[in-house]
Amino acid sequence: MFVTTSHPSHRKPVRVAIVGTGAIARGSHLPALTALAAGQPLEIVAAVDVDAAAVEAFCAEAGIPHPYTDLGRMLAEQCPDLVTLATPPRFHRDQTVAALRAGAWVWCEKPPCPSLEDFDAIEAAESPGDGPYAAIVFQHRFGSGARHVRELLAGQAMGRPLVAHCQTTWYRDEAYYSVPWRGRWSSEGGGPTMGHGIHQMDLLLDLLGPWSEIRAMAGRLVHDVETEDVSTALVRFENGAVATVVNSVLSPDEVSRIRIDCERATVELTHLYGHRNADWRITPAPGVPPEEADVWRDFGPDVPSSHEAQLTGLLEDLRAGRRPRSSGADGRKSLELVAALYKAAFTGATVRAGEIGPGDPYYGALHGNAPGWAPQPADRPADQSTARPVEQPAEAPA
Known part of the structure; x- marks a missing residue:
């Protein structure tokens, strides 16, 4: 009711x-x-x-x-x-x-x-x-920097977006994974693709719009976990732009980065857990009038990305x-891209937007019951309905 x-x-x-x-x-x-x-x-x-x-x-x-x-x-x-x-x-x-x-x-x-x-x-x-x-x-995706760049891209002020890079390369040691619920599909929800990189992937989608297809790879290179500890992907967008995506918890030099090369400028965001206007950089192409580039670089009053924003x-x-915003179809698009990345990585196939629906194993579980990736029956909790909601990681932005 x-x-x-x-x-x-x-x-x-x-x-x-x-x-x-x-x-x-x-x-x-x-x-x-x-x-x-x-x-x-x-x-x-x-x-x-x-x-x-x-x-x-x-x-x-x-x-x-x-x-x-x-x-x-x-x-x-x-x-x-x-x-x-x-x-x-x-x-x-x-x-x-x-x-x-x-x-x-x-x-x-x-x-x-x-x-x-x-x-x-x-x-x-x-x-x-x-x-x-x-x-x-x-x-x-909130705050003055993301809003300004989104408007520039939507209006194609810098020309068509052509090439993009989305990077979430963080570091998590053995102590992080010693907490029993981490690295497990049922409790952490996925590896760095789902639990860490989803932030930058969501921002990339918010800036570039709908994607059309994805190819991917994932691996467990260091940690003894159910989920991946690294993933990479190639994504094509409906507007024709192509992007690389890297998600990792194996990277001592930690950074979160988005770079978009347009016809008339490159726009780049470099930060870790949150960004301000100063974390964005716009580099105009040769021949762009300085006064036009100055307009692009005017982000206005600084409103940092944050829960408050x-x-x-x-x-x-x-x-x-x-x-x-970030509800309904607008909130679902990032989870769909994550699910598609896992499917592409675990099956080796190209996955297209909209293809994961009822009846697809990746619709009901992000691991898709893929051999070598799905939890073994003995590892699956029988009933989590009364389990205690364990504390989220100390790294709040993760």
């Missing part, structure tokens, strides 16, 4: 609940909410965690009035307008659907969920029209009752 609620006016506070009280909640969700609450009607009314001591401590430290260990009870008693999910991917589908059915909008930490099938189930639980909707945390827009959409 779906419960509908009226949308908060600009005078009525938006009631927010945080689900999961680990590192990502403390390091990103709570600070973003607290910053925005200082300038607009917003109140954090509750937090949820299956660890009673953890949620009580979290609420006491943050001044949140109502700690809960049961999501359903919290939804029934507090009737929040917005639920932010800071739990591992395997819990996202059930928690998101429960919140949507209670009339709450959802802001869900990436990775969105372990499969396209799960994502489609979430979208089916939304209420078309004025919501509620579920949006994914893809904060790298994305949440600002989401709250505006919630109050207006309109679908937010």
